[in-house]
Amino acid sequence: MLPGPTLIRQCSKCGGEYSERTIRSGNTFGADFWSDGFSIAPMLPENHFLVKCPHCKNISWKENDKILRELELHDPEFEKWYKPEYLLPEAEDFLYALKDEKINTNSEREIYFRIKLWHFSNRKFRGGKNRDQNFLQIEVDNLMKIIKLLDLEDERERLIVAEIYRELAYFDESLKLLDFEFSDDYKWKSDSLKQKVLQKDRFVYKF
Numbered sequence: 699m700l701p702g703p704t705l706i707r708q709c710s711k712c713g714g715e716y717s718e719r720t721i722r723s724g725n726t727f728g729a730d731f732w733s734d735g736f737s738i739a740p741m742l743p744e745n746h747f748l749v750k751c752p753h754c755k756n757i758s759w760k761e762n763d764k765i766l767r768e769l770e771l772h773d774p775e776f777e778k779w780y781k782p783e784y785l786l787p788e789a790e791d792f793l794y795a796l797k798d799e800k801i802n803t804n805s806e807r808e809i810y811f812r813i814k815l816w817h818f819s820n821r822k823f824r825g826g827k828n829r830d831q832n833f834l835q836i837e838v839d840n841l842m843k844i845i846k847l848l849d850l851e852d853e854r855e856r857l858i859v860a861e862i863y864r865e866l867a868y869f870d871e872s873l874k875l876l877d878f879e880f881s882d883d884y885k886w887k888s889d890s891l892k893q894k895v896l897q898k899d900r901f902v903y904k905f
């Protein structure tokens with residue numbers, strides 16, 4: 699992984715400055731990919747679009763916060779200008795973002811927030827845990843909204859909807875969507891999901 703410059707941004711609420719580390723290039727070596735799209739890639743850190751100010755805890759769409767300075771790692775003044783890094787938003791912060799008209803400005807963002815919430819909902823199931831539990835009603839409502847927002851004509855989105863139906867144990871609905879001529883890029887994933895559907899397994903899993 700090749701680090702890029704550290705950006706110093708300014709919180710649009712309190713004016714406080716915070717740092718954002720960037721990367722120039724990365725790779726998915728050693729990465730875990732999950733059926734709900736969640737992944738952990740040590741050599742390719744996630745780009746967080748929603749961030750929490752380390753000073754006032756305000757939630758913002760990162761790109762709306764002005765960049766004041768770009769610091770290269772070898773900059774002799776790095777220490778001088780470096781500021782605390784932004785904080786990672788939690789599930790409640792994504793719920794907040796959904797309700798804030800200034801942040802939730804288009805369906806692309808809404809899908810992003812809702813998919814992040816879905817990943818939080820699945821946290822309790824990852825690694826074979828809590829097999830006696832179900833999603834909470836609020837989590838089911840979120841999943842149903844994602845289904846409405848996605849486009850079944852788009853292969854990638856079609857697979858997301860099939861996965862949501864599977865996780866909700868609507869196995870017939872899931873199978874109907876998987877019965878489709880996927881291109882080579884998606885076929886392996888579709889085949890993998892289909893296997894789980896046929897086993898009536900509703901839990902998120904690692905590919």
Ligand SMILES: [Zn+2]
Pocket residue numbers: 709710711712713714751752753754755756
């Ligand atoms: Zn702030």
